[in-house]
Amino acid sequence: MAGDVERLRGSTVIVKGHTDIYALVDRMNRGERGVVQRYWLEKLTGAGIDVLVVAVSGDTEAHLNGAQRPLHGALELWDFFLRELAAVAPAVSIVRTKGDLPEAPQPGRLRIVLALEGGRPLEQNLAHLRNFYRLGMRVLGMSHDLRNELVDGRREGRTGGGLSRFGRAVVKEANRLGILLDVSHISDPGFVHVVEASDQPVVASHANSRAVFDHPRNFTDEHLKLLAGKGGVLGLIYIPRFIGRQHTPIDGLVAHLEHVVEVAGIQHVAVTDLGTDRDEIRMFEGAGWPYERIAQVLAERPKDIDDREQLGRLIAALLARGYSEADIGLVLGGNVRRVLAQVLPAAEVAP
Numbered sequence: 001m002a003g004d005v006e007r008l009r010g011s012t013v014i015v016k017g018h019t020d021i022y023a024l025v026d027r028m029n030r031g032e033r034g035v036v037q038r039y040w041l042e043k044l045t046g047a048g049i050d051v052l053v054v055a056v057s058g059d060t061e062a063h064l065n066g067a068q069r070p071l072h073g074a075l076e077l078w079d080f081f082l083r084e085l086a087a088v089a090p091a092v093s094i095v096r097t098k099g100d101l102p103e104a105p106q107p108g109r110l111r112i113v114l115a116l117e118g119g120r121p122l123e124q125n126l127a128h129l130r131n132f133y134r135l136g137m138r139v140l141g142m143s144h145d146l147r148n149e150l151v152d153g154r155r156e157g158r159t160g161g162g163l164s165r166f167g168r169a170v171v172k173e174a175n176r177l178g179i180l181l182d183v184s185h186i187s188d189p190g191f192v193h194v195v196e197a198s199d200q201p202v203v204a205s206h207a208n209s210r211a212v213f214d215h216p217r218n219f220t221d222e223h224l225k226l227l228a229g230k231g232g233v234l235g236l237i238y239i240p241r242f243i244g245r246q247h248t249p250i251d252g253l254v255a256h257l258e259h260v261v262e263v264a265g266i267q268h269v270a271v272t273d274l275g276t277d278r279d280e281i282r283m284f285e286g287a288g289w290p291y292e293r294i295a296q297v298l299a300e301r302p303k304d305i306d307d308r309e310q311l312g313r314l315i316a317a318l319l320a321r322g323y324s325e326a327d328i329g330l331v332l333g334g335n336v337r338r339v340l341a342q343v344l345p346a347a348e349v350a351p
């Protein structure tokens with residue numbers, strides 16, 4: 001079994017479909033540089049991860065490093081992160097076109113897809129969508145949990161609000177440019193509006209199944225069918241709050257996976273967030289979060305795990321349940337890679 005796990009890890013393109021940079025930003029705020037090299041590169045390539053989608057900025061105060069204006073905050077973090085990536089080139093490179101995606105694993109190499117987790121930094125102006133595209137953004141999370149100018153987030157459920165006129169214009173322009181839309185964190189009507197408005201597949205990069213565990217961050221079977229009908233992918237997340245506590249977490253995650261496979265098909269599910277980014281707690285402390293909130297996040301993030309161990313456990317659990325190596329490859333990276341290859345431009349579009 002251990003030999004099978006390692007052989008699969010080495011022969012499959014693995015995509016980690018959602019990552020935050022809070023912990024790196026916290027280190028930057030303390031004056032540290034070279035943090036991608038020091039804290040990410042070896043850890044991620046050693047785990048066998050080939051492609052990493054990174055939310056460089058987004059809607060929340062943490063995503064904006066406390067900046068007053070979202071656009072300014074996002075641009076500052078973008079500058080920080082691009083400089084960090086330049087310092088680790090060519091081992092790390094940015095995915096701007098389909099051709100930049102790896103065909104096969106390349107040990108020691110990491111491809112980064114740059115993302116915004118929420119459209120507040122666009123400041124209601126399509127010009128800034130194009131500017132972020134020029135800066136390499138290829139995934140746009142439409143919202144975080146609250147309302148922004150594009151769409152309502154899932155914590156706005158009482159209002160029944162979905163996509164705004166500006167949000168619809170963003171969907172169309174993102175389709176034209178080759179930016180993948182991410183509907184994690186979105187309200188239920190917003191989910192339906194975005195999937196219906198988009199000419200391209202969309203992803204929910206970190207969420208689970210509501211039929212398995214009823215939480216507003218998870219999606220219903222109807223949502224999953226709609227997503228699959230457009231060719232999209234649900235990326236599952238390893239956070240006990242969204243899994244339900246009836247199982248040990250890996251078994252719980254696999255229960256969500258099996259349900260999504262049944263409802264939407266194996267082509268439309270991935271495991272994208274293995275809950276390993278627990279260093280972000282330092283950022284929450286730095287940002288002055290109340291103790292109870294930090295304690296809650298600490299309690300939810302599984303301890304003593306890293307990407308390498310977690311991926312190994314997941315692969316072993318899927319092998320034990322009789323999944324074929326081809327299907328495990330789809331779940332670990334093949335499906336998200338397919339959607340990126342479909343949506344991203346073949347050559348850089350002149351915005």
Ligand SMILES: [Zn+2]
Binds near residue numbers: 184
């Ligand atoms: Zn998120």
